[in-house]
Amino acid sequence: MNFTIRPMELGDAPGFNVLRRMPGVFENTLGLPSERVQRNVEGFQRLGPDDHIFVAVLEDGTVIGSAGLNVHPNPRMRHGAELGILVHTDYQNQGVGTALMKTVLDLADNWLMLVRVELEVFADNERAIHLYEKFGFEKEGLLRMSVVRDGQYRDNYKMARIRLP
Numbered sequence: 001m002n003f004t005i006r007p008m009e010l011g012d013a014p015g016f017n018v019l020r021r022m023p024g025v026f027e028n029t030l031g032l033p034s035e036r037v038q039r040n041v042e043g044f045q046r047l048g049p050d051d052h053i054f055v056a057v058l059e060d061g062t063v064i065g066s067a068g069l070n071v072h073p074n075p076r077m078r079h080g081a082e083l084g085i086l087v088h089t090d091y092q093n094q095g096v097g098t099a100l101m102k103t104v105l106d107l108a109d110n111w112l113m114l115v116r117v118e119l120e121v122f123a124d125n126e127r128a129i130h131l132y133e134k135f136g137f138e139k140e141g142l143l144r145m146s147v148v149r150d151g152q153y154r155d156n157y158k159m160a161r162i163r164l165p
């Protein structure tokens, strides 16, 4: 499969919206099936210099994945960022997530010189946890009943990767 990874553009909003609402994706993120493209457009327009969002796209322009870092704006937390990632259901488990993780972590390590990259993940999302552990993330704590999923309050892990210069 041929795909490229590049920074997100405003025109990616409809494709990103499809990903955000897609069964096989939205359940394990904080998405909702009711999410509107307009909300994604407004979200993209609000992105600032501390937001670094990439997309993985096929040759025909189809958005098949996205990953990003949001660097903490507080001056005393600027050595850290929150990571988010999602891959189109039809293209999961084929290396797209790994390629996106390499891209955002190269930015974190070599260009932003971040010390701490953190994220939250559903405690039963074994594929995502495997991916994060493969890149050096460790579980730091269990956030009990922190997020709604399919009629239940579910546990999340807080995970982080520390990299000292």
Ligand SMILES: CC(C)(COP(=O)(O)OP(=O)(O)OC[C@H]1O[C@@H](n2cnc3c(N)ncnc32)[C@H](O)[C@@H]1OP(=O)(O)O)[C@@H](O)C(=O)NCCC(=O)NCCS
Residues within 6 Å of the ligand: 024, 025, 026, 028, 029, 085, 086, 087, 088, 091, 092, 093, 094, 095, 096, 097, 098, 099, 120, 121, 122, 125, 126, 127, 128, 130, 131, 134
């Ligand atoms: C989690 C996600 C981002 C991973 O991306 P991906 O493109 O599917 O991941 P990759 O194909 O690069 O790698 C998957 C890895 O998990 C492994 N894996 C697959 N299913 C697994 C499972 N049930 N348990 C443990 N590991 C699993 C694969 O073997 C592979 O590991 P390897 O590279 O060591 O062989 C993607 O599946 C996704 O978007 N899922 C839905 C949304 C989501 O969960 N987002 C993360 C929210 S925190």
